[in-house]
Amino acid sequence: MTDWIDHLVITPIILPLMASALMLAFDERRRVLKRVLSLATAALLIANAAALLWLAGDGSGPLVYLLGNWAAPFGIVLVADRLSAMMLLLASVVGFTALFYAVARWDRSGPRFHALFLLLLMGVNGAFLTGDIFNLFVFFEVLLAASYGLILHGSGTERTSASLHYITINIAASLLFLLGVALLYAVTGTLNMADLAHRVASTDAGDLALLEAGAAVLGIAFLIKAGIWPLSFWLPRTYAAAAPPVAAVFAIMTKVGIYVLLRLSSLIFGDASGEAARFANEALLYAGLATMIFGIVGILSARQLTRVAGYYVLVSSGTLLAAVGIGGEALIAAMLFYLVSSTLAVSALYLIIEPVERNADEEDMIAGIAEPVFDDEYVGAIEEVTDEEGVIIPGTIAILGGGFIFCALLLAGLPPLSGFIAKFAMIDALLKASEVEPAGWVLIGLIILSGLATMIIMTRAGIDLLWTPGEDAPSRLSLVEVVPIGLLLTVCLGLMLWAGPVMAYLEKTSSALHQPAHYVAAVTDAPQAGREQ
Amino acid sequence: MEIVLALAIGILTASGLWLIFRPRTFQVILGLSLLSYAVNLFILAAGRLRSDAPPIVGRDPASADPAFYADPLPQALVLTAIVISFATTALLLVVLLASRGLTGTDHVDGEDGET
Numbered sequence: 001m002t003d004w005i006d007h008l009v010i011t012p013i014i015l016p017l018m019a020s021a022l023m024l025a026f027d028e029r030r031r032v033l034k035r036v037l038s039l040a041t042a043a044l045l046i047a048n049a050a051a052l053l054w055l056a057g058d059g060s061g062p063l064v065y066l067l068g069n070w071a072a073p074f075g076i077v078l079v080a081d082r083l084s085a086m087m088l089l090l091a092s093v094v095g096f097t098a099l100f101y102a103v104a105r106w107d108r109s110g111p112r113f114h115a116l117f118l119l120l121l122m123g124v125n126g127a128f129l130t131g132d133i134f135n136l137f138v139f140f141e142v143l144l145a146a147s148y149g150l151i152l153h154g155s156g157t158e159r160t161s162a163s164l165h166y167i168t169i170n171i172a173a174s175l176l177f178l179l180g181v182a183l184l185y186a187v188t189g190t191l192n193m194a195d196l197a198h199r200v201a202s203t204d205a206g207d208l209a210l211l212e213a214g215a216a217v218l219g220i221a222f223l224i225k226a227g228i229w230p231l232s233f234w235l236p237r238t239y240a241a242a243a244p245p246v247a248a249v250f251a252i253m254t255k256v257g258i259y260v261l262l263r264l265s266s267l268i269f270g271d272a273s274g275e276a277a278r279f280a281n282e283a284l285l286y287a288g289l290a291t292m293i294f295g296i297v298g299i300l301s302a303r304q305l306t307r308v309a310g311y312y313v314l315v316s317s318g319t320l321l322a323a324v325g326i327g328g329e330a331l332i333a334a335m336l337f338y339l340v341s342s343t344l345a346v347s348a349l350y351l352i353i354e355p356v357e358r359n360a361d362e363e364d365m366i367a368g369i370a371e372p373v374f375d376d377e378y379v380g381a382i383e384e385v386t387d388e389e390g391v392i393i394p395g396t397i398a399i400l401g402g403g404f405i406f407c408a409l410l411l412a413g414l415p416p417l418s419g420f421i422a423k424f425a426m427i428d429a430l431l432k433a434s435e436v437e438p439a440g441w442v443l444i445g446l447i448i449l450s451g452l453a454t455m456i457i458m459t460r461a462g463i464d465l466l467w468t469p470g471e472d473a474p475s476r477l478s479l480v481e482v483v484p485i486g487l488l489l490t491v492c493l494g495l496m497l498w499a500g501p502v503m504a505y506l507e508k509t510s511s512a513l514h515q516p517a518h519y520v521a522a523v524t525d526a527p528q529a530g531r532e533q
Numbered sequence: 534m535e536i537v538l539a540l541a542i543g544i545l546t547a548s549g550l551w552l553i554f555r556p557r558t559f560q561v562i563l564g565l566s567l568l569s570y571a572v573n574l575f576i577l578a579a580g581r582l583r584s585d586a587p588p589i590v591g592r593d594p595a596s597a598d599p600a601f602y603a604d605p606l607p608q609a610l611v612l613t614a615i616v617i618s619f620a621t622t623a624l625l626l627v628v629l630l631a632s633r634g635l636t637g638t639d640h641v642d643g644e645d646g647e648t
Binding site: 141160 | 553558561569575576579580607610613614617618621622624629635643
């Protein structure tokens with residue numbers, strides 16, 4: 001490997017940091033420059049993540065980057081293995097599309113949108129790459145600080161009030177995170193994940209309770225991010241209050257919590273870690289099932305599409321957590337497929353909701369204008385509209401309707417799209433287990449039920465907002481808004497068409513997760529640059 | 534020293550928890566600050582309490598025995614944690630003021646049920 005390839009592991013963090021720092025130098029009037037800069041950065045991040053995916057997937061094991069060239073347990077390491085590379089690619093695709101969508105008009109509703117957005121991507125990328133628990137905390141704080149700014153983007157009473165709750169909850173969660181880190185450090189004396197995996201296995205029986213308490217406190221912090229019931233009441237409201245592109249990129253944030261749980265539970269509390277092995281899996285399973293039930297009830301009772309999307313995020317978190325709880329190679333691989341598919345679908349849904357609802361809102365607005373308050377008021381706009389009555393279904397409705405149906409099928413998991421493949425693979429893995437436990441049956445039932453609930457609510461919303469013939473022409477839909485939605489849905493289509501290779505990659509990912517020894521060896525034996533081994 | 538530190542952490546945590554369950558935003562912020570002090574002290578305690586032990590190894594190679602020194606890592610962690618919690622508290626204060634301005638009340642839900 002040549003030198004510059006080694007540095008690809010750190011560029012997903014450096015690149016957005018530099019770009020957002022650079023952006024602070026220009027004032028808000030240089031909008032075009034900022035847009036070009038941030039879109040170019042996001043596109044580079046996709047390329048970078050794809051390169052890492054290719055490098056990590058070629059069988060040579062995880063790529064390890066020693067910061068400052070310090071050896072592993074003492075220095076801080078970044079590790080890009082299959083799972084990290086996959087999550088990086090997912091995050092950068094979601095980030096790029098949301099940013100593209102924001103260019104339509106959302107980035108104009110407040111200052112510093114692009115800088116904050118890139119910082120968010122930096123935090124997310126860092127959280128996926130880091131191999132050190134305290135560094136994970138720092139990257140979590142970076143992404144949270146950026147998300148505080150983004151959620152306030154556009155201002156307004158509802159947003160401010162929702163973000164007050166969001167910020168308070170996340171600060172409290174960060175304190176729990178620190179407590180957990182301190183407890184783990186007190187017991188094991190290390191913060192490096194690979195070193196932790198090694199040391200946890202040889203913990204004294206007397207310290208075991210303290211270790212598990214620390215891990216549990218740490219876990220709670222991630223579960224709050226993942227939106228587990230009963231710690232998730234903030235999520236639907238906050239996501240609904242956020243601007244659409246912000247909500248679309250937030251779809252990846254719950255997955256950061258899930259990623260960390262998956263990483264730590266497989267690495268530190270895998271089967272090889274002695275007494276502490278799999279200590280929290282049952283709790284994860286039941287909490288996941290409870291979250292799914294809460295999410296399904298929420299989906300059925302929601303009256304706004306943004307809330308539906310928020311509850312769908314909860315359902316998908318619950319499904320993923322329950323799958324992590326049950327474990328097993330095949331199920332984890334299927335769960336990763338579901339993670340990718342559902343993140344893309346939810347992100348697309350958040351983007352498409354706004355144009356769909358704008359369409360419906362515009363009707364009301366035009367109805368209001370039709371009755372002028374003053375005699376001399378201009379009523380030409382409405383006259384023009386009535387002239388167009390009887391025109392064939394306009395393009396906007398066709399595009400929106402098509403995208404909406406596509407989203408609904410993806411979310412509900414109906415054939416033939418990737419959502420179906422994901423759910424099918426999960427159910428298949430559950431049934432293939434040597435003995436299906438009652439919890440497994442419950443999970444299968446809830447997976448199917450959540451699809452039904454999603455379908456019901458999406459049909460209702462679709463009829464309500466799109467397919468009820470209105471009297472007036474639909475509102476305009478700019479190309480900039482269509483392209484990112486189309487892009488996300490195309491990626492989902494690609495997932496369906498190339499489901500075989502993707503599943504093969506994910507199966508390798510899952511089997512690597514079940515052999516943490518490789519990860520540990522790669523980190524502890526990482527060669528220092530310029531030094532003979 | 535252990536008992537003093539444990540009492541301090543306990544009192545800070547208890548007061549902090551009580552405050553974050555209060556309905557006024559300012560009380561919540563104070564509660565979060567107290568909790569963060571408690572957590573910072575806790576991290577320090579996680580590195581074992583030592584007095585009269587420097588966290589930095591001197592120039593003299595003869596004195597490089599780790600038994601002479603306090604664990605420097607928790608101190609570095611606390612420093613980072615202090616900076617981060619200071620920044621987020623400042624941000625939360627701004628949001629509090631914005632919320633107070635927009636809703637006209639300092640109730641955490643943006644509406645005052647009592648009046």
